[in-house]
Amino acid sequence: MIVVSLGAGRILGVRRGFLRAAVTGLLGTLVGLAVAAALLPPAPTASEVLPTAFGFALLAAMILSVSLEAVLRPRGPRRGSLRTRVRTFLTVGGRLWEVARTARRHGLAGPRLASRAALSSPEGAQRIRRFLEDCGGMFVKFGQIASTRSDLVPAPVIAALGDLQADVRRVPPAQIRERLVEELGPDEVFAEFSAEPLAAASIGQTHLAVLPSGEPVVVKIRRPGIEVSVARDSAVLRWAARAAARRSAAARRLGLVPLADELIRSIDGELSYLAEAASARALAEATTEPGIRIPAVHTELSTDGVLVLERVDGCPVSDADAVEATGVPRAALAERLLGAFLAQVMTAGVFHADPHPGNVLIDPEGVLWLIDFGAVGIIDPVSMDALQLMAAGLATRQPALISRAMRAFAPDAPPTQALEAEISRVLSAQLHAGGFDPRSMQDVIAIMQHHRIPVPPTLTLLGRALVTLEGTLRAIDPHVDLAAAAAGRLGSTVDLSPEGTQDVVQRELVRNLPTLRALPGLVEDVVLQLRAGSARLQVDAFSNPGSRVVSRWLDRATFALVGAVGLVASAVMLVGAALAPAGAPANTLTAVGYIGLVVSAVMLLRVVAQILRREADPD
Template identity: 55%
Template sequence: MTVQLALDLSFWQWVLAILFILGVGLVSGRILGIARGFRRATVAGVLGTLIGLVTAVAVLGDTAGEATSSVLVVVFAFGVLATMVVSIVLEVVLRRRPPGRRPSLRVRVRTATTIVGRLVEVLGIARRHGLAGRRPTSRAALATPDGALRVKSFLEDCGGMFVKFGQIASTRADLLPPALIVALKELQSDVAPVPVAQVRATLEHERRAGVDEVFAYFRDEPLAAASIGQTHLAQTRDGRDVVVKVRRPDVEIGVARDAAVLRWASRIAVQRWEGARALGLERVSDELVRSIGKELDYTEEAAYGAALRRAVLAAHVDGVDVPEVLTGMTTEVVLVMERVHGRPVSDAAAVDACPVPRPVLADRLFRAFLASMLESGTFHADPHPGNILVGGDGTVWFIDFGAVGIIDPVTLRALQLVGLGMATADTGLVARGLREMSGAAGPAVDLMTLESEISRLLSEQLSGAGFDPRALQDLLTVMERQGMPVPPAFTLIARAVVTLEGTLRGIDPGFNLATSAIEQFTSRLQDGGGDPAAVAQRELLRALPSLRTLPGLAEDIALQLRSGLVRVDVETFSAARRSAVTAWVDQVLFAAVGAVGLLVSALLLVGAGVAGPRPGTTALIAIGWIGLVLATVMLLRVVAQIVRRQSSTGADERRGA
């Protein structure tokens, strides 16, 4: 049986129909409590009206062809309901994401089409190296030379971004076993260079000019070919020697694909292997993916490089420098920076050949790192030997701006207190710094318990004083044990200091980081430096206004206690939690009323249909349809609010990460 519904409308009726569709799209969002733009509301109105019309025709059958008011009411009801359903679907599919760099549609499509094949390939390689069964069941198994070698071979055979992940992981001495760190440091990217024609095409596209017009000289042979970018030597038109880094074509597709596989594999490993859980493999993989993502945008790297250069120059440490980034020639895909003539400090011959003794080089490097961090809040977050060069004149250079830490003012001041407390073995200063660093959660921490743990830490690892990278890692553990949120910058600092210690010992095996740290903290902290006594005096002066009011406050409180004017009310819920609980109760009641209304309306419609054409059934049908619409609206509103809340919560979690 075919049902045809002829729509013979005049011009003004069509105008009214369009206005109706637009109105339904906008009003449905208001009813559901969903804020949308005009385009999304229009799409919801059009799709919802069409779906409602088709549904009404299917339900009414032969009577749908009759242009009666009851038929129009049914079409309207189904149209409104369908529009609200479409609105919720659009909210789920097109939910707003936090601002930030997002892959293009082409990248997402190509990533999705290749991820399955890549996943199968990675699983096969893992089985071949004994990493897909039950063999690596503990952290100890992965910490052995054999286990570390299998992990390294697995990453090498996977190639692509997995080698890059391993190279970054080799700097995580704070999380990974020493044997695994040693093995991962041997990873080498066997990456074929990008053909020079593609490099030149990329440069011409980015600069909107020919390579020979931009540079006076451009060397076609690459200086280095890495997994993300390829570097070439060049000279600008004004005669400056520069290094040009060009991002590999479509590298973001490989990054997104391998990142998805790595995260999936980490989740599976954490579920199955105790060793993966002990290593915190899922958290490590997330950090690696974020690190790689930052390296894809060279404008971000250029900004970090400029900030690091300003911080190091402001530290006024002789013989330490940072190459200048030519921001005017840098884009998201191309990075142009000053050329540095130097060798990595891991090159013993280069270090011995420079006119500056090894102890002086190590001292300069440490003072520049610490001063830039404490005074400007900017530091090199990955100071491994490959990122520290020494020139022929003894100048130490920080290179590679893909990992630069920026400390916010609150965390910076708290870090200064922590550093001074560790240098002077004052557990009170350390505890105060950690509490300030924790933000709103700090006042709720039991200060006596916190100081007790810090005191035990100082006595066990530092012999009562000093500054040691291991202590920073233990402070992170103490904060987590006390339920104190750890700022990401502090985690980055702890990791960087561990890496820096290894670099410093490579330059000068006799370098004592603890002794140097004590000297730096006591001379540079608290607004330009000063000894601990001067620092304590300044702290006392800052607290003097509050201290003066303490006697009066104590007297007022005592009088109120004596007169019975002070009482203590204990609330089960705080104001914020009480508001959240009330909102949940309201939504549960709202959904319950909607569900009852839906059931009653359905029973009325079924009863009217069973009774047939009798007096009063028309009224029952009308009441049933109205109740059905209202009850469905109530339930859909609850669903929309739940979807909205989940979207907001997910965005907040991603921003916090």
């Protein structure tokens, strides 16, 4: 059995887990013995049984391995624990039926799902919102995340989902205590712990507590069983999106499948409070503006399911009385918040992506506190360079700079003149008196979508955050001149003065200094080789790494072709043996036919196994 299992895996060229290898070895051996018993005459000798049984056992183990690879290969990038997958499987059927029934009731399954216009209309958007509210659970969270993706979701749907609220029941105190013990251990971590939650959300619940040192803190606790709920609703959402895309051209044009995958990835990221703690620490390092603070994270008490933060004694900036009581001018508070946000984006590359008034608190001293780090944007170096170039173009009203920044995301973008023409119209409409309007970022994203330039998710998140920030700034100071304030702050973060340009040139020279120092020697070598006639230029399309990929494809195609031809030839030999008169030639044809049949089947099974494994592991 061990030899059969190892031999099957070796011939197929795949690695299997211990359990899968043991099952295929055991079942393959049993099948081989059964086939040998059926084919051999009564009372066979060991020399007759072993080769026959082993050969058929090996073939059966290979077929079983390929079958298990096709059935059990991973379907998605994320796999939870075995317990979570089992509980999800047991509950997903009922949930799927419930969601399908709700979709039919709201006209989202059937003939009314006929056109993109029907889904994108205000009436269709309201049907989508009512459907998500009636489904409840994670579907409300999916809708809330979708309302931030203006690059994927039509504008009427975003407007309908903008104020989508979840009717979240509160977790009983006994379950909260049990969750705390599970995450932090049986020891008393908190001197005081409020059983009444401060807030309840779909992912977790927030409580007030006091540490043994007397420091007040805020404790966020992940809801019990939320992993199973997320996995179940994610499976239902993924299935529903694919089913709708198969049956409806409107759903395919809306891109429901990539949208569902994006929503699932977003909510998976919010499940880990360790990731939120890391985002809070990154924001704290990026926030250097005086009067702007980030609550400290108690790392030693934070786990994947519990987050302990410094408690802030403040009120939301939408509370006009609290803002007035600080004595700090409203204009100064708005300028301070805008400056901190632009510094996070343009300097540190990490920013608070949901700065609505409820996430910005003000304490009695007039210090602004940013809270809730479930949505934090991270800007990679390539996007940062393009974003700084884009910001410089918006601040100086130079369409060429914005166009060049867009083309950094897609080298095969349309001609520069076409982009610049559209950008010029946007600048004429959005920018006035030399100011910078944050809402113009949404127009830039719309231009990129129109020209089919890939929009990085971070850029979309930033555009949404800028619009949200505008509302928060106006809640602080209704008379704020946003364009002028942003232009002034942007000028301090993107230095376009001659001195700033000189610094940029100097920095680039230092970066390329090793190449510049080696350049004269390289030029001299090339000139000497040209003079001596030893320099040659040869273009070989099959000398790069891509040639190895082409060679592997050709080898596999040839291997499969030989296996298929061998299978047909073996079948012809067996037919010829059956039609030939009894004797040595017929016996020879039968033996060669069976040997060829087995060898050809092995070759084709290996090809199928490699294809299945490559689909399961695209890396």
